[in-house]
Amino acid sequence: MAVSSAGLLTACTTSPSDTASTFVAPDGPEVRDAETRRKPGTVRDFTVSATAGTIDLGGLTVATWSYGGHLPGTALRVKAGEVVRATLRNGLPDPSTIHWHGLALRNDADGVPGVTQPDVAAGAEHVYEFTAAHPGTYWFHPHHGTQLDRGLYAPLIVEDPAEPLVYDDEWVVVLDDWLDGVTGTPDEVLAELKQGMAGMGGSSPAGHDMPGMQMSTSPGMAMGKHTSMGAESDLLGGDAGDVKYPHYLINGRLPAAPATYVGKPGTRLRMRIINASGDTAFRVAVGGHRMTVIHTDGFGVEPVETDALLIGMGERYDVLVTLADGVFPLVALAEGKQATALALVRTGPGRAPAAAVRPAELERRVLDSAALTPADETRLPNRPTxxxxxxxxxxxxxxxxxxxxxxxxxPKAITAIRAGERVKIDYVNTTDMWHPMHLHGHTFAAGSTGVRKDTAIVRPKQTLSTIFDADNPGIWMIHCHNIYHAEAGMMTLLGYQH
Incomplete structure (x- = not known):
């Protein structure tokens, strides 16, 4: 296929037979060769059981789906270079898969049904086997419908055998927005968003302006059982989200019964923060403390201190915090939605803060990835695009x-790239909504600083330019990590041509 003088290539629509002849197959020899170059090490075996059942959120029991009956699911831990061999046992009533979010892994382990593998049917099993080549904070979840917005998620921590950082302890912190088993199911949410909003007369390109309706700009104005209008955030550049959630969680717990880290004063704590939510960005702070940001999406950055972090869906941040003496709130403010999630840090005696506490740090210095600079060892080398x-x-x-x-x-429309290319992607956001865009199987250098990411915020009416090296053959998805935007259609595919 020819490339224009401007270097632009549009998606080519192919039949299944054309796809097989034109693009590298997810289990093709190029994929196997790339895996061999990762020099696979010791094999680590895991079983991940997707089950339907009840979960206690801390005084509230809900019927939902989860991994092993835990929320979040039990973290998998390996060392960089080891091979993950994970058997998914699908005990759900529906088909499912596992996507290993953020890893540059072999294409046939990526977990996208109809693209890299068939569905894993109800009652069936599927074995994922791949080398975890790069250390970092990752996670896994289904890539099937709206299943992510249930309880189907868990951390995957790839440890560095030659860890250069010095710290005393570690805490994995998983953020989530929650409605499943309380006000409905994620499938009902998607149906309402698709049918209910259209039934109210559609909209102009401006987004929320629907003719014949009396609009309000009050935060969180309810438009339906699950639909929230008027959720606004200056940090996100406008509309903050689509869905009205009754609860926000940290490590599967409500603010009334929070998860608690217990340590000693002076502890240098590494927090691995994962936003596993479906529709919510969080502003995160630890009351009485500053955080030093050291990684985002598994890749090192030049350390920088901040009071709070803005974390979009799918993003991860590693921070260091030196703990004071007492009891302190870890608060995740649901950006634009006027509600919070809460966990506690306890290093001594004292009364726990109120469930609705909002520490002053939330309103001080707030960083996102655009303010970060890649560490020298994670910076992409200069070369032409x-x-x-x-x-x-x-x-x-x-x-x-x-x-x-x-x-x-x-799934038949695939944009072609070739192995060895330096590829630039310009995400041009023409909408009034922010979008956390995620590229499977690769990391990219984002924005003017070149910080390494696999998921990045693209604000309304703005363009985010990213660069990556095409060094992992296969067919890979790019999509918005707002699960409802993705399921409505904000997804596409990249394919390596032979």
Whole structure:
């Protein structure tokens, strides 16, 4: 396929037979060769059981789906270079898969049904086997419908055998927005967003302006059982989210019965923070403390102190905190939604803060990845760009027609790249909503600083330029990590040509 003089290549629509002949297969020899180059080490065996049952959120018991009956699921831990061999046992009533979020792994282990593997049917098993080549904070979840917005998620921690950091202890912190088993199911949410918003008359390109409706700008104005309008955030550049959640969780617990880290004063604590939510960015702070940011999405950054962090869906941050003496709140403010999640840090006696506490740090210095600089060892080397792709993020809340380049996801429409290329992707957000864009199987250098990421915030009416090296053959997904935007159509595929 020819490339224009501007370096732009549009998606080519292929039949299944064309795809097989044109693009590297997820289990093809190129994929196997790439895995061999990762020099697989010791094999570590795990079993991940997806089950339907009840979960106690801390005084509130809900019927949901989870990994092993835990929320979050039990973290998997390996050392960089080891091989993860994980058997998914699907005890759910529906098909499912596992996507290993953030890892540059072999394509046939990526967990995208109909693209890299078939569905794992109810009652069936599937073995994922891949080398975890790069240390970092990762996580796993289904890549099937809206299942992510239930309880199906867990951390995957890849430890560095030659860890250069000095710290005393570690705490994995998983953030989530929650409605499953309380006000409905994620499938009901998606149906309401698709049908309910359209039934209210559609929208103009501006997003929330629907003719014939009396609009309000009050935060969190309810438009339906699950739909929230008017959730606004200056940090996100406008609309903050689509869905009205009754609860926000840290490590599966409500603020009334919070998860608690217990340690000693003076402890140098590494916190690995994962946003596993479906529709919510969080502003995170530890009362009475500053955080030193050391990694984002598994890759090192030049250390920088901050009072709070803005974390979009799918993003991860590692921070260091030196703990004071007492009891302190770890608060995750649901950005634009006027509610918080809470956990506690306890290093001594004292009364726990109120469940609705909002420490002053939330309103001080707030960083996101745009303010970070990559560590020298994680910076992409300078070289010319071989190919530029323009991905316009399109759609509106009113029509709920989220898409890329004006087209909803089509698994037969694959944008071609070639192994060895330096690829630039310009995410051009034409909408009034922010989008956390996630690239499977690779990390990219984002924005003007070149910080290494696999998921990054693209604000309304702005463009985020990213660069990555095409060094992991296969067919890979790019999508918004707002689960409802993705399921409405804001997904597309990249494929390595033979």
């Amino acid at each position: 071989d190919r530029t792709l323009r991905l316009e993020l399109t759609g509106s809340m009113g029509r709920y027609d989220w898409a890329i380049n004006g087209k909803a996801f089509d």
